[in-house]
Amino acid sequence: MQTLKILNSGFITHDVKRFILEKPKGFVYRPGQSAHISINLPGWEDKIRPFTFTSLNDWPYLEFIIKIHDDHNGVTNELGKLKLGSELLLHDVFGSIEYKGPGIFIAGGTGITPFIAIFRALYISDNLRKIGLIYSNRTKEDIILGQELFKMLGPAYINIFTREGVIGFWERRIDRKYLIETIRNFDTRFYVCGPQKFTEDITKDLINLGVNPQSLIV
Ligand SMILES: Cc1cc2nc3c(=O)[nH]c(=O)nc-3n(C[C@H](O)[C@H](O)[C@H](O)COP(=O)(O)OP(=O)(O)OC[C@H]3O[C@@H](n4cnc5c(N)ncnc54)[C@H](O)[C@@H]3O)c2cc1C
DSSP: OEEEEEEEEEESSSSEEEEEEEOOTTOOOOTTEEEEEEESSTTTTTOOEEEEBOSOTTSSEEEEEEEOOTTSSSHHHHHHHOOTTOEEEEEEEEEOOOOOSSEEEEEEGGGGHHHHHHHHHHHHTTOOOSEEEEEEESSGGGOSSHHHHHHHHGGGEEEEESSOOOTTSEESOOOHHHHHHHOSOOSSOEEEESSHHHHHHHHHHHHHTTOOGGGEEO
16 A cells, blocks of 8 residues: 655546546556545545546656545545645555457546546656547546547547537537447447446447447446
């Protein structure tokens, strides 16, 4: 277990906070991996939750992008109140989503975090090609790092919104009909990450549309 000091933190949307943490010497992880984390405060040390690294291994610090659920007194609500110099406990690192090659990435809300790390790694090594991103959020205000995603992916980056009408953007859910209209070739790799139901529904739709289950990374 590692104790990590918060070096910087701040809200990047109305309910999503970015944490910059001290990186322990010799600490290694891969894009798409997550860590089990708790807060180093009395009563919170054992409340362990999973979060995904958005930083890259060769950065001098660790970055996490975390949605704060302030509707109850859970871990993220407490994370939302932490000040600089507070400490987190990093229990272990585990593989979530691993990059296996070009394909279509479908994210819902904070499900974008593993994709951010993967895209950043591909972008700096000039390998971000033949990749498309469909990113679903409730409203435009919920998009995480939209400018950076656009800079990295350009027109291969599509936003869709489930709640609010925003001129120039898709305003609907990712469902079977949407997938048929938007994706021309299902004979490719798909990466899906988001709330459990989002991932389950889209995975089911993709398989029904002929996607090889082995080409699905969830
Ligand atoms: C592998 C993995 C990686 C992840 N990576 C990230 C990431 O990078 N960034 C990120 O933001 N999230 C990520 N998550 C999700 C994150 O782990 C959860 O949002 C977090 O654990 C919530 O912790 P919590 O203690 O605040 O809420 P919990 O108490 O664990 O509650 C979870 C959900 O239930 C609702 N809920 C629970 N109890 C109540 C209650 N009494 N009243 C109202 N609502 C309630 C909360 O609103 C919340 O939506 C990841 C999840 C997994 C599985």
